[in-house]
Amino acid sequence: MSAIESGKRGRDDAAGDDSDSDVVLLSGPPSSASCLPAKRRRTLSAKAVALQGENGASRRATPTTASARPAAAPSCTNVPNAKTAATKSLEKVVKPKVLEIVVDGHNLRTTPVFDMFWRYAASRQELENRRRAGEKAPWTDDLILQKFRFCSVFRVSDAASQFLIREVIEKGSQAHDDVVFRVILFNIFTRIETFKTLDRRLGPLTWKGYDRAKFEGVLKDIENNGDSLYTGAFQKPAPKLGGSSNPENHLHLLEVLMRKEPNLVYVIKNCEYLADAYDWINCLPGMGDFTAHQLLLDLSYAGLNGKGLSRFHPSDFVVAGIGAVKGIEICYNGLTKGQEIAIMRWMCKNQTKMFARLGLAFDGLKAHGKSQLMHLCDIEHTLCEVYKYEKMVRSGAGKRDVAMGGKARKFEPKHTLEREATIPKAWSNPSRKVERVKPGKFERVGKEYVVKALLDRRPAKAKMKTKTNAGSNASAPVKYEYLVDWLGYGVGDRTWEPEEMLREDAPQMVDDFEREKRTK
Structure with missing residues (x-):
C-alpha cells in the first residue's frame, strides 16, 4: 500500500530551501531498534565507512588532467571491489556518524543508507552533468553507475520527460483539449517510439481527429512487427473496459478521461488543490496510486495558458510509491507507519545541509543559467533508485542477478544529451512559487462507476x-x-x-x- 499526501505545511517558499530543523549529529552505530538485520546492518556500516578517510572526510577523485575539470563527487562504490573494501573497513572499526532527527514529533535515527542516498544523488547527477558537458565516458568512478542504468535524479531531465516536453506538449496544436489528449496518449505507453509512430501515421494528433479504430490498427501493426508498445521501466497494467487487448482497454481509458463529465481538462483548469486533480484521476477504473501520480506529474509540464497543473508548487503533493517506501525503511530507524510524506518533505527541505554535511558538491539541475535543487517528486523517485542501488552494493557491484533478480538494465548510452535539459515553459508561472497543500487529513477516494x-x-x-x-x-x-x-x-x-x-x-x-x- 503506497503512502499518500496528508497534512499541511505553513510555508510558501520554494521547494528545497533550507531552514532550521531538528537535527542532532551523533557518534556511534545505529540504535538496536534498527529496521535492518544485525548482519546486514554491520555490512552496510562497513561499506559506508569505506567511503570516508580516517578522519571521516569524504574521498574525492583526482582530476585526470590539469584543466579546470570539477572534482568527482564521492561515489558509493569507487573502489575496485566493494566487498573487499567492506572487509578491510571492518578492521578499522571506524564508527559512522548518525543523525537523530525529529519529523512530525517523532524521533528518527539514520542508518548508513541515509548517507548513501546523498552520495548516490551527487554521483548520479555528476554523471549526467559531465555527459551533458561533452566529456568522454565513463562519467563517474562508481562501478555500479558505470555498468547499470539508473533513472536521472531529476524526473524532468530523463529521456521520456524531455521528449514529452519538447515533442508532445510544446509542439502541435495548443488547444487545451489537444494538449491534454497528447499527454494522456504518451503517458499510456510511456514509450517514445510508440508515440512517434502514431504521430507519423495519424498526425497531427488532436482530440477532434481521434478515431479509436485507426489508433488500434496502428498499435496492432507495431505489435505485429515485433516491437514493444509499452515502456520497459515499469508495468502499465490495463483496466478491463471492454477491449480485447491491453492497448484497446487503454484507449477506452483515454476516452473516459477525455469524455467523462466533468472531463480531465475541466478538472485540471478548475481544481483548487493539486490533490483534487489526483483524487479525480485515481478514482477512475484502472488507475492506481502510482499510475495516477505519474499522469499528474506529466500533466504538470503543460501550461494551458496559465490554467494547467504547472500553476501548482512542486511541493504541493506527492505519493510515496512502494520503492520509495522501501528506500525510506532502509534509511531510518524508529519509523512509524504514515511518516513517509513528512520524511520526504524533511529531506527536500534540508537537502543543501545534508550535501554540505558530507562534503558533497551537488550542482543540481542546470538550466537557463540557474541551478535547481531536487523537488519533492525527485526525492521520492531517488529513494526508489537508492533502494535498488543499495541491493547491488550489498551483493557486489557486478552481481546483477543477485541484486536485481536478473532485471537490472545495462547502462548503454546510445545518443548525445543536450547541453542543458529543457525545462517546461509553463514552469515560469509565478503561481508555482506559493505552496498550497490541501489542508486536513487525506481521505482515500473510492473507485467511481463510469x-x-x-x-x-x-x-x-x-x-x-x-x-x-x-x-x-x-x-x-x-x-x-x-x-x-x-x-x-x-x-x-x-x-x-x-x-x-x-x-x-x-x-x-x-x-x-x-x-x-x-x-x-
Whole structure:
C-alpha cells in the first residue's frame, strides 16, 4: 500500500530551501531498534565507512588532467571491489556518524543508507552533468553507475520527460483539449517510439481527429512487427473496459478521461488543490496510486495558458510509491507507519545541509543559467533508485542477478544529451512559487462507476427525497429511470438509475439519449 499526501505545511517558499530543523549529529552505530538485520546492518556500516578517510572526510577523485575539470563527487562504490573494501573497513572499526532527527514529533535515527542516498544523488547527477558537458565516458568512478542504468535524479531531465516536453506538449496544436489528449496518449505507453509512430501515421494528433479504430490498427501493426508498445521501466497494467487487448482497454481509458463529465481538462483548469486533480484521476477504473501520480506529474509540464497543473508548487503533493517506501525503511530507524510524506518533505527541505554535511558538491539541475535543487517528486523517485542501488552494493557491484533478480538494465548510452535539459515553459508561472497543500487529513477516494451507455428508459416507479431551498425534505417527481451499461462491467451488471442522479453525473449522455429518441 503506497503512502499518500496528508497534512499541511505553513510555508510558501520554494521547494528545497533550507531552514532550521531538528537535527542532532551523533557518534556511534545505529540504535538496536534498527529496521535492518544485525548482519546486514554491520555490512552496510562497513561499506559506508569505506567511503570516508580516517578522519571521516569524504574521498574525492583526482582530476585526470590539469584543466579546470570539477572534482568527482564521492561515489558509493569507487573502489575496485566493494566487498573487499567492506572487509578491510571492518578492521578499522571506524564508527559512522548518525543523525537523530525529529519529523512530525517523532524521533528518527539514520542508518548508513541515509548517507548513501546523498552520495548516490551527487554521483548520479555528476554523471549526467559531465555527459551533458561533452566529456568522454565513463562519467563517474562508481562501478555500479558505470555498468547499470539508473533513472536521472531529476524526473524532468530523463529521456521520456524531455521528449514529452519538447515533442508532445510544446509542439502541435495548443488547444487545451489537444494538449491534454497528447499527454494522456504518451503517458499510456510511456514509450517514445510508440508515440512517434502514431504521430507519423495519424498526425497531427488532436482530440477532434481521434478515431479509436485507426489508433488500434496502428498499435496492432507495431505489435505485429515485433516491437514493444509499452515502456520497459515499469508495468502499465490495463483496466478491463471492454477491449480485447491491453492497448484497446487503454484507449477506452483515454476516452473516459477525455469524455467523462466533468472531463480531465475541466478538472485540471478548475481544481483548487493539486490533490483534487489526483483524487479525480485515481478514482477512475484502472488507475492506481502510482499510475495516477505519474499522469499528474506529466500533466504538470503543460501550461494551458496559465490554467494547467504547472500553476501548482512542486511541493504541493506527492505519493510515496512502494520503492520509495522501501528506500525510506532502509534509511531510518524508529519509523512509524504514515511518516513517509513528512520524511520526504524533511529531506527536500534540508537537502543543501545534508550535501554540505558530507562534503558533497551537488550542482543540481542546470538550466537557463540557474541551478535547481531536487523537488519533492525527485526525492521520492531517488529513494526508489537508492533502494535498488543499495541491493547491488550489498551483493557486489557486478552481481546483477543477485541484486536485481536478473532485471537490472545495462547502462548503454546510445545518443548525445543536450547541453542543458529543457525545462517546461509553463514552469515560469509565478503561481508555482506559493505552496498550497490541501489542508486536513487525506481521505482515500473510492473507485467511481463510469457510465458507458444509456440503453433504455422507463417511467419512474417511485419518488426521490430531495432538499428544498428552505432545507426541508420534500418529495420531487422523477420522470424516468434509465438502464445503464457500466464501463468495465458485463451485461448482468446493468442497473436502472434515476434521471436525477444521471443528470448530475452524466447530463450530456442523457441529453444525447433523449435527442436520439425524438428523432426515431
